[in-house]
Amino acid sequence: MTDYPEKISDDKQLEELLSKPTAETIEMFKRLDGDIIFLGIAGKIGPSLANMAKRACDEAGVKKRIIGVSRFRSPEEKKHIEEMGIETLQGDLLDRNFLESLPRVKNVFFLAGMKFGSEDNLSLTWAMNSYLPALIGEHFKESRIVAYSTGCVYPLVSVESGGSKETDMPVPVGEYAQSCLGRERMFEYGSKKNNTPVALIRLNYAVEPRYGVLVDIATKVKNNEPVDLAMGYFNVIWQGDANDVVLRSLDHTKSPARVINLSGQEILSVQNVVQDFGILFGVKPKMVGEEANTALLSNSNQAYELFGKPQLPIDKLIKWVAYWLEEDRKTLGKPTHFEVRDGKY
Known part of the structure; x- marks a missing residue:
């Protein structure tokens, strides 16, 4: 078991923890052939994921070209990636000329996508989440592809079920979730058509101290705001653990595409977590509503076996x-x- 600190003191320590590769990841990079590209590197997950890959290569004693692609919202964002020792390419992946200029490296991580505000721009949501994956699948048809998806493609299920499994039929609710299933279908299509090895990571939810379900709940408790109990249960996984699994998924890409649920072992109660934060903040938390008998839950036993x-x-x-x-x-x-x-x- 890793020796973790009692608390994280600053961004530097947090990034160190998020990007620390395991012995298994380092071993994989020792034998991995080809260079690596991260498409949509500048989001919440991309920097620490790519940094873990870079650190694993360094510790494995191998040299690889590691490329990060993004529109980059600011020069600082781009500089932060480059300071990790990662090459950057700046552009819009929906621009066909830019996409076709990208080097066809062997190992591809697809992180691009649209979620926040998706209801306000549904055509862009579908373009990013469904149209773009079709283009990526064709451009990188000779590569291995690990693509982020989401547990949102599953329906709400009972807590007693233990969560949705990869063999369960997707029943996406709303256009965001539908477009995410579209993403999967496009990668599946490319995988079958071109015999491209693909892994689709149905993640929910990755968490760290700056972002995630726990931060959402804790912020409300700390600010003395009521927490709605309607979605009464959830799964989470530490983003460092998620990063490790995503990188190692290169070893488990297949054609037809393989689906991997990725989340924590426990089904957490919102009410219990609210009470935990209440104790830690020294406040009496406010809760409203009643727990529904269903929630968005994933069963990740396949990932634990792998x-x-x-x-x-x-x-x-x-x-x-x-x-x-x-x-x-x-x-x-x-x-x-x-x-x-x-x-x-």
Whole structure:
């Protein structure tokens, strides 16, 4: 078991923890052939994921070209990626000329997508989440592709079910979730047509002290705002553990595409987590509404069989989030909308 600190003191320590490769990841990079490209690197997950790959290569003693592609919202964002030792290419992936200029490297991670505000621009949501994957699948047909998807393609299920499995039929609610299933179908189509090895990662939810379901709940408790209990249960996984699994998924790409659920072992109760944060903040939390008998839950047993169970305990993660917010450190300001039950994000 990794020796984790009691609290995370600053962004530097957080990035160190998020991007620390496991021995298994380092071993994989020792034998991995080809260079690596991260498409949509500048989001919430991309920087630490790519940094973990770079650190794993360094510790494995191998040299690879590692490329990060994004529109980059600011020069600082681009500089931050480059300071990790990652080459950057700036452009819009929906621009066919730019896309076709990208080097056809062997290992591709697809992180681009649209979620926040998706209801306000549905045509762009479908373009990013369904049309673009078809283009990517064709351009990188000779590569291995690991693509992020979401557990939102599943229906709400009972807590007693233990969560949706990869063999369950997707029933996406709302256009965001439908477009995400479209993403999967386009990668599946390319995988079958071109015999491209693909892994589709149905993630929900990755968490760290600046972002995620735990931050959403903790912020409301700290600010003495009521927490709605309607979506009464959820899964989360430490983003460092998720990064490890995503990188190692290169070893498990297949044609036809393979689906991998990725989340934490425990089904967490919103009410219990609210009470935990109340104790940590020394306040009496406010809760409204009643727990529904269904929630968006994933069963990730297949991932545990392939990669082992997540290393970071949930109680440690809850304490990290509380310490971070108690010290008024920076968050990303992007709510997950995990409580949404009608698919309108």
